[in-house]
Amino acid sequence: MIVEDEWIIAANLKEMLQGLNYEVCSVVFSGEDAVKRAEDDRPDIILMDILLRGEMDGIEAAENITAFLNIPIVYLTSYTDDKTLQRAKATDPFGYIIKPFEKRELRIIIEMALYKHNMEMKLREKSRQLEELNRNLETKVRDEIEKGRKKEHMLIQQSKLAAMGEMMVAISHQWRQPLNVIGLLIQDLEEAYAFGEIDKCYIENMSRESMAQLAFMSNTITDFYNFFKPNKDKVSFDVNQAVEDVISLVHVQLRSMDIHIHNAVVSGIATGSSAVAGLVIKGYPGEFQQVILNILNNARDAIIKRRQGGEFATINRGEIDITLRRDPQKAVIKIKDNGPGIPDNIIDRIFEPYFTTREDGIGIGLYMSKVIVESHMGGRLYVENSENGAMFTIELNA
Ligand SMILES: Nc1ncnc2c1ncn2[C@@H]1O[C@H](COP(=O)(O)OP(=O)(O)OP(=O)(O)O)[C@@H](O)[C@H]1O
Ligand SMILES: [Mg+2]
Structure with a gap:
């Protein structure tokens, strides 16, 4: 577009x-016309005479146009005084x-003006994109x-449900015997009646034995309940007692598979009493027991897998050794099995969520155990292969 009053x-x-x-879309003679036509014609560039007759000179017209439209303007000047030139400069032509x-x-x-304008547009677009990216990034991070x-x-x-399922199986094993x-x-009661053997002594015996069995069953339920009771605050608890409670829940089931658990407290701490001095730590006993249960279940699965042979030398009797040790700053629990151990190529991955090598596994047992021990309780959970099978270590700060 040309704005020039000398025709x-x-x-x-x-x-x-x-x-x-070049295509000239319009030629106008006054500043006012320039403003109006620029709006209608949207030229790629405006060649603007500075000195125009009429109310509005070229500089004012340029200001009006660039306030609303993004069009590059090039001034046409002959001799111009300093003041005008300064005004022109201020419009960033x-x-x-x-x-x-x-x-x-x-x-x-x-060509220079078009190129510069083009670059400016690109730059503006890029910084707009950048700003948007920044904004998006913030929401993305939050999301x-x-x-x-x-x-x-x-x-x-999910892992609570899985553990609960395991517990149901364990309980059904516990209850079979009673x-x-x-x-x-x-x-026997029916037969005794038929043979007229029922007397006070018989009734007393019968009732004592029944009550003992019922008490055993009821204990299982209490253990089960303690296990799933939600822990809100950290509490002091005896690590050894917590481990023993889990063992008492699962050992019947494990024994029925010829898998035997040995647990021992080592290194200078008096055993025998139920609360072993020095193995009391602060944390979440229910969650901690879930960790022990996860590791025991994995050991069981590993032993069964090894029994099935395949690439491993088979074994008959399953063994799980648990040792508890009190170090100056921490309690250390080691759980070792005589399964096949963990192959080198996956040992770095077994704590990842959904990593599993079992057909019916979900792969969250160890992930959750790590979260519980390390994030919730500030301890450490790691694995290594022993001379025979896998060995998991839990370290908890005293
Ligand atoms: N004691 C062990 N011996 C050998 N391999 C093991 C042992 N414990 C864990 N693993 C390996 O680590 C993998 C992950 O264990 P994790 O407990 O996280 O999941 P999972 O047992 O497969 O499934 P689930 O979610 O039901 O527990 C197992 O699939 C197995 O390959
Ligand atoms: Mg598991």
């Missing part, structure tokens, strides 16, 4: 531009063409954190 110059300029293969000018100059200045929290929560629930005994007692 001879305007016509000359138009011809030159067309000669240079893309160049000046000093009258009179030649075709070659005109072309260079227009991811939230997602992570949700996922962890879900995993905790239910059998009670069944036999009732059978």
